[in-house]
Amino acid sequence: MPSNCPTVTLRRFDVADVPMLLSMESDPEVMRYSTGVKVADDSRRHELLAWLDEPETDIGHWVIDVNGAAVGWVSLTPLGSTGRIQLAYRLCRSAWGQGIATQAGAQVCSYAWRTLGVQELAAVIWPGNDASVRVVKKLGFAFAGREHHYERETDVYILVRPDAKSGLSF
Numbered sequence: 001m002p003s004n005c006p007t008v009t010l011r012r013f014d015v016a017d018v019p020m021l022l023s024m025e026s027d028p029e030v031m032r033y034s035t036g037v038k039v040a041d042d043s044r045r046h047e048l049l050a051w052l053d054e055p056e057t058d059i060g061h062w063v064i065d066v067n068g069a070a071v072g073w074v075s076l077t078p079l080g081s082t083g084r085i086q087l088a089y090r091l092c093r094s095a096w097g098q099g100i101a102t103q104a105g106a107q108v109c110s111y112a113w114r115t116l117g118v119q120e121l122a123a124v125i126w127p128g129n130d131a132s133v134r135v136v137k138k139l140g141f142a143f144a145g146r147e148h149h150y151e152r153e154t155d156v157y158i159l160v161r162p163d164a165k166s167g168l169s170f
């Protein structure tokens with residue numbers, strides 16, 4: 001992580017974060033290796049508002065906040081019907097290259113080990129998304145193989161819970 005990485009705080013979404021979400025998902029560069037650009041129109045805004053209204057669980061999405069500004073999100077969500085939990089992240093372009101995704105990912109992994117009973121986390125990465133591969137590798141994930149997810153071939157990386165590897169109690 002760059003030594004000048006800003007301090008990252010994670011919090012749950014608020015209605016005021018909707019413009020940031022719309023801006024990210026309508027940016028072709030941000031969505032290049034994701035499920036596709038979404039037009040930032042009223043219909044999408046209403047979809048996001050309905051999504052924010054859904055009851056909170058112990059997993060889901062967290063806003064990445066840097067100096068009081070929302071710059072993206074990091075998430076823990078079920079990986080389809082595999083029974084695995086996946087780590088994902090998305091940042092506004094202006095926030096790239098400062099170590100922010102790695103810092104947010106580390107916080108969420110630590111939360112997963114402390115709070116969820118999972119033995120490992122997965123990350124699903126579109127081939128070619130080298131920045132994202134670098135993030136998961138910095139977090140300690142290892143390549144586990146190519147799998148079909150989101151209607152395409154994806155590269156799956158796995159991070160095993162640290163105590164599960166060492167045999168030490170957590």
Ligand SMILES: CC(C)(COP(=O)(O)OP(=O)(O)OC[C@H]1O[C@@H](n2cnc3c(N)ncnc32)[C@H](O)[C@@H]1OP(=O)(O)O)[C@@H](O)C(=O)NCCC(=O)NCCS
Binds near residue numbers: 030090100102130
């Ligand atoms: C992927 C993403 C979250 C990375 O966020 P970030 O805050 O810039 O990541 P970090 O700064 O923590 O680390 C990025 C690393 O990738 C490297 N990197 C950046 N672009 C790269 C590229 N094109 N090829 C190879 N490495 C690259 C950086 O140098 C850095 O590595 P380093 O610390 O060894 O120098 C951000 O680019 C993004 O939001 N992309 C669009 C959404 C997305 O693809 N999400 C992931 C879906 S799997």
